[in-house]
Amino acid sequence: xxxxxxxxxxxxxxxxxxxxxxxxxxxxxxxxxxxxxxxxxxxxxxxxxxxxxxxxxxxxxxxxxxxxxxxxxxxxxxxxxxxxxxxxxxxxxxxxxxxxxxxxxxxxxxxxxxxxxxxxxxxxxxxxxxxxxxxxxxxxxxxxxxxxxxxxxxxxxxxxxxxxxxxxxxxxxxxxxxxxxxxxxxxxxxxxxxxxxxxxxxxxxxxxxxxxxxxxxxxxxxxxxxxxxxxxxxxxxxxxxxxxxxxxxxxxxxxxxxxxxxxxxxxxxxxxxxxxxxxxxxxxxxxxxxxxxxxxxxxxxxxxxxxxxxxxxxxxxxxxxxxxxxxxxxxxxxxxxxxxxxxxxxxxxxxxxxxxxxxxxxxxxxxxxxxxxxxxxxxxxxxxxxxxxxxxxxxxxxxxxxxxxxxxxxxxxxxxxxxxxxxxxxxxxxxxxxxxxxxxxxxxxxxxxxxxxxxxxxxxxxxxxxxxxxxxxxxxxxxxxxxxxxxxxxxxxxxxxxxxxxxxxxxxxxxxxxxxxxxxxxxxxxxxxxxxxxxxxxxxxxxxxxxxxxxxxxxxxxxxxxxxxxx
Amino acid sequence: xxxxxxxxxxxxxxxxxxxxxxxxxxxxxxxxxxxxxxxxxxxxxxxxxxxxxxxxxxxxxxxxxxxxxxxxxxxxxxxxxxxxxxxxxxxxxxxxxxxxxxxxxxxxxxxxxxxxxxxxxxxxxxxxxxxxxxxxxxxxxxxxxxxxxxxxxxxxxxxxxxxxxxxxxxxxxxxxxxxxxxxxxxxxxxxxxxxxxx
Numbered sequence: 001x002x003x004x005x006x007x008x009x010x011x012x013x014x015x016x017x018x019x020x021x022x023x024x025x026x027x028x029x030x031x032x033x034x035x036x037x038x039x040x041x042x043x044x045x046x047x048x049x050x051x052x053x054x055x056x057x058x059x060x061x062x063x064x065x066x067x068x069x070x071x072x073x074x075x076x077x078x079x080x081x082x083x084x085x086x087x088x089x090x091x092x093x094x095x096x097x098x099x100x101x102x103x104x105x106x107x108x109x110x111x112x113x114x115x116x117x118x119x120x121x122x123x124x125x126x127x128x129x130x131x132x133x134x135x136x137x138x139x140x141x142x143x144x145x146x147x148x149x150x151x152x153x154x155x156x157x158x159x160x161x162x163x164x165x166x167x168x169x170x171x172x173x174x175x176x177x178x179x180x181x182x183x184x185x186x187x188x189x190x191x192x193x194x195x196x197x198x199x200x201x202x203x204x205x206x207x208x209x210x211x212x213x214x215x216x217x218x219x220x221x222x223x224x225x226x227x228x229x230x231x232x233x234x235x236x237x238x239x240x241x242x243x244x245x246x247x248x249x250x251x252x253x254x255x256x257x258x259x260x261x262x263x264x265x266x267x268x269x270x271x272x273x274x275x276x277x278x279x280x281x282x283x284x285x286x287x288x289x290x291x292x293x294x295x296x297x298x299x300x301x302x303x304x305x306x307x308x309x310x311x312x313x314x315x316x317x318x319x320x321x322x323x324x325x326x327x328x329x330x331x332x333x334x335x336x337x338x339x340x341x342x343x344x345x346x347x348x349x350x351x352x353x354x355x356x357x358x359x360x361x362x363x364x365x366x367x368x369x370x371x372x373x374x375x376x377x378x379x380x381x382x383x384x385x386x387x388x389x390x391x392x393x394x395x396x397x398x399x400x401x402x403x404x405x406x407x408x409x410x411x412x413x414x415x416x417x418x419x420x421x422x423x424x425x426x427x428x429x430x431x432x433x434x435x436x437x438x439x440x441x442x443x444x445x446x447x448x449x450x451x452x453x454x455x456x457x458x459x460x461x462x463x464x465x466x467x468x469x470x471x472x473x474x475x476x477x478x479x480x481x482x483x484x485x486x487x488x489x490x491x492x493x494x495x496x497x498x499x500x501x502x503x504x505x506x507x508x509x510x511x512x513x514x515x516x517x518x519x520x521x522x523x524x525x526x527x528x529x530x531x532x533x534x535x536x537x538x539x540x541x542x543x544x545x546x547x548x549x550x551x552x553x554x555x556x557x558x559x560x561x562x563x564x565x566x567x
Numbered sequence: 568x569x570x571x572x573x574x575x576x577x578x579x580x581x582x583x584x585x586x587x588x589x590x591x592x593x594x595x596x597x598x599x600x601x602x603x604x605x606x607x608x609x610x611x612x613x614x615x616x617x618x619x620x621x622x623x624x625x626x627x628x629x630x631x632x633x634x635x636x637x638x639x640x641x642x643x644x645x646x647x648x649x650x651x652x653x654x655x656x657x658x659x660x661x662x663x664x665x666x667x668x669x670x671x672x673x674x675x676x677x678x679x680x681x682x683x684x685x686x687x688x689x690x691x692x693x694x695x696x697x698x699x700x701x702x703x704x705x706x707x708x709x710x711x712x713x714x715x716x717x718x719x720x721x722x723x724x725x726x727x728x729x730x731x732x733x734x735x736x737x738x739x740x741x742x743x744x745x746x747x748x749x750x751x752x753x754x755x756x757x758x759x760x761x762x763x764x765x
Contacts, residue, residue, distance in 0.1 A: 057735035061643045064735060179755025218753040344745060349753045380746060383734040391730065398623040398688050398726070403743070406734065410744050 004271070004280045011037045011249070012562065014270050014285035016256045016300065019110025020544050021531035021551040022291035023234030024153075026242040028555035029289075034562060035247050037283055038239075039254040039272055041292075042106030045113065045235050051225030057384060064384045083111065089439035093446045100430075100447035101495035102295060108252060109235025110293065111498065112544070114223050117203040117231050117352055118375070119159045120541035121150050121170045125362075129423075129537045135369055136423050139536045140508040140517035143170070149549035157232040157548070158210045161202035168371060169199075169358035169541070175207045177354065178218070181347040183339070183379040183414055184355040190472040196465070197360040201375075204232035204545070205350045213237070220382070222351025231351070254281075257442050259288055259304040259313050259527065267313065267527045273440045287526040287558060287567045290504075291551065294532035295324070295430050298503035299445050301514075301529075302432050314504070314514055314521035314529075321430045321445075323502040325538040328372065328420035328451070329492035330459040332479030334470030339412040342380065353377050359540055368457035372420030372540045374465070380411035413478075416469065418462030421539045422455050424502060428494070449494035459489035501532035501543050519554035526567040530554050603636070607645040607654065612661055613638055614677045619664070620729045622684050629743045632733050640732035644717075653717040660721030664691075691722040 012034035015022045022038065029036050057063045083105030094100045105111045124143035129136030147170075154173040161174035177200035180188065191198035205222060208215050216230040229236035242248040253275040260282070262268035269284040290297045298321045302312035312320055359371030391406055433446035467477040481490040507513025510522035519534045521527040530551035532543050561567050605613055620632035620641075632638075645654050664687065668676045672683050679687070698720065717724055733739040740746055747759070 056737070056740065058737045058740060061640075062648060063640060063732065178753055182756035185756055217751055343758050344747050345756060346747075346752065346754045346759055347756055380744075383740060383744065383746070388730045388734055398692060399685070400625055400627055402730075403624050403627060406730070407743060410734075 004282060010284040010286065011035050012285065013037075013287045013289055013558070014039065014283050015289040015291060016270060017041075017110065017291035017293060017296070017531060018108050018239065018250070019105070019234050019291065019293060019531065020112050020547045022289065023109065023112070023238030023242075024548045024551035025289045025291060025528075025530050025555045025558075026248055027238045028552055029559065030242045030245040030247040032555070032559040033247070034559065035249075036242070037249040037251060037285065038242075039256055039270065039283070040108050040110075040250065040252045041255045041275070042108060042110075042252065044250075044252050045108045047225055047227050047229070047236060051227050053221060053224055053227045054219050055224075057382065083107070091436055091438060091444050093433045093436055093444065095446060095448045098447050098449040099493050100449040101493050102445075102447070102500070103495070103498045104293065104296065107235075108239065108250070109233045112232065112234040113225050115233075115544060116375075116542070117205055117222055117350075118356075118542045119154070119157070119172075119202050119204040119232075119545040120358075120373075121172055122146075122537075122539050122541050122546050123168050123170055125167075126421075126537055126539040126541070133369060137505075137507065137512075137536055140506055140513075145517070146546070146549050146553065149553045150545065153545060153548045153552060156211070157204050157237055158206035158213070159202055159204050159545075160200070160207050162200045164197075164199045164358075166197055166199065166358050166360075168360070168362045169202075169373075172202065174202070175210075177201070178207060178216075178349045179347070180354050181349060181379060182342070182345060184353070184376075186336070186473055187376055187414065187469065188355060190469050191357060193472055194468055195360070196357055196374075196469070198355055198357050201353045201356040203350060203352050205352070206230050216350055218349050220348035220351050224351075251283075255440060255442070256292065256300055257303065257440065259290070259300065261304070261306040261308050261313060261524075265308045265524065267524055273442075275440075278440070287528070287562065289555075289558070290527070290529045290533075291531040294501050294503045294535075295321075295445060295447075297529055297531055297533045298430055299432070299443075301504060303443055309523070314523045314527055316523050317511055317513060319505065319512060320514055321503050323424040323505050323536075324429050324447075324449075324500060325422040325424050325502050326449075326494050327497040327499040327538065327540065327542070328422050328455045328458050328462075329417065329497040330462045330481075330490040331415060331417040331492075332463060332466040332470075332477065332481075332490060333378070333413050333415040334466070334473070334475040334477050335409070336412050336414060336470075336473060336475040338474060339379065340408050342411060344380065366461070368454050368461065370421035370423060370454065370458065370539070372418045372458055372462060374416055374418055374462070376414060376416045378411075378414030383410075414470075414475070416462075416466040418459070418465075419497065419499075419540050419542065420455065420458045420462070421537065423452065425450060425452050430503060447495070451491060451494070456488050456491060459491040463489050499532075499538060499543055501535040501538050504529045504533035505536050506534045507536065518557040519550060520557070525561075528554050528558060603639045603642075605639070605642050607658075608638070608642050611675075611677075612658065613642070615661055615664060615675070616641055618677045618684060619688070619725065620733075622681075622688055623726060623729050624733050630738050632729055635733050635736035635738040637729055637732035637736065640736070641728055644728060644732075649717050656721065657717065657724065660725065663721065692726075695720045695722045 013029050013036045015025050015038045018038055018040040026038050085103055092102050127139040127142050130138045151173050160177040163171045188198045205216050214228040214230055222231045255273040256270055258271045259267050260269040267288045269282055271282050274281050301314055301320045304313040353375055357374040359373055427450035430445045430447050432443045436444040438444055470477040504514040506515040515534050519528045519530050532547055616638045617633050620637050624632035665675045668679045672679050
């Protein structure tokens, strides 16, 4: 790759990554009048062709199975085309004992094409971690700073929900929620008995027309992508208005290698690999917005070494890659004989839960410091890969008996999944692996990951709660976990929940943080990071909505600074 | 209600006016061809698979696994999704079935009597069940080995893929499970009105 092709044009802003953070930056910055170029490592997306909406399993020869017949590794073939745990030619490594799992997307819109659409605000206390009990750190901004941007984001993308006044789960700007399913009403009844708060969920799916988007048609398959854009994705909701301004240049197949530094220690452009031609190209821009996903962004910063920044750009604190967290995940399921012979209902609804349990034990002393929420679902769902695996696994047999049992138990299971806050710890971070590069010679990441007792005790509490709910409902809790082994209390491997954040965190002190409260690098004032990397804490409120609110706020600030000539 | 019928109603009701017509061509194209030619299984292997899947999911008030063309589904997965090792293990496993029936009854599985076939299935099922119990005694049931659908003991793989193929088929889906997913509206937890005949 000897020849480097320079783009003659200087853009106002180069945005790296087209997911939630990058898409929001593209929309706000172009609408604010700036000329932006958006680099996306993956291919373009054609929803009508790529999304398998309204397709039954039997309409595909593979019936939803992925390569190798695998069900879950990449979530099967019906999922919106969005990425994988392993990408050929793009390795990452884990330090011994870590076994971190990293789901990466290489397509316009990134992981927003498939995400669960769970759109939860962080609560005021989530921004005050250290003040609360000395664990973790405070954000340099408060809930009140971000609240107007939560309002704007929800109003723009469309989120359904209800006003509930639960302190751990602030209310937002909501569209009406879909009606609860039968199974959800059963769970709600048990939760009421147990004093567990169970309320309508908050998902970025529109139940009424919004900005020309059609309301949800209730096919129940959001994960496959939505041709009518009734659920939120960056590719269908944020990028079209940005393109409409005429100020956005989208370059796909562009793998960013390095942020280039000018004489005064400012970022002056990006060098990237054009994957189609395997040539090295350069973009010049007056400001850079990095939104490649938390760990990919950390990797890019660490790989951008120069005489001004020998440890990587914006890394004078040495904290790029540190403070990595994922959500704590533990799941279980119950069998409910009363669901046998349930008649069919038209309650397929949206692709996701209509109700959930926000963190409800915020008013008492627990033996672990941070909260979790519970997601659940079940009943008569679309049969897919592995659906009757439990049957094959738990029950011996074959023949008419097996077939009868399948009919009998179909739709009688309800699964529960806890999603909890992990506190950052010194043993969990990512760094550049000195020995491994990807197919373009870009140094790869190495992950270190460790759950602490805080998270293990939280997973234990999840398992006990699931059991209590199932038994209160008159069901049988089927999941067995032990304290020992690789998955104590069923805790998932780090990275598995795909909520990795924190790797270029914001903070008031440039010695212990990478960014200020506007996602602007302390060291390089024309460099911003607007994905999950800036998050100081990772509360049990899936990060996507907060990423978008932060990105909107950062982009407005960038616009102001650009106007003042401060970049 | 058929999915196509549901789509037609959606279009008529103006719920999905934006859907392009070429979408429907795509759905049509996604239907597996009706005259499928086997690509991995040879005729004898296919006969063995058919005999086995019909013992695992026989015809009752709904069609059997063969009736739902599960053998063709298995051939598709072996041809297109299995790697060389998984394919070899599967075909070796099939040969092993014949070896066992030959040892026990002096004939291949397809030529064995239904009672003899069942005897062998029971033996294979019990043997993997014993291994399952041993594993479960050692702790978690959580490990996600279920991802590896084509890996592991042959009978587990065979039974898993048979069940998967059957219940994701149109027959398994709508006749056996009586599943209806009806886009266009959702009514919460209220029973469906009696269905109008189309």
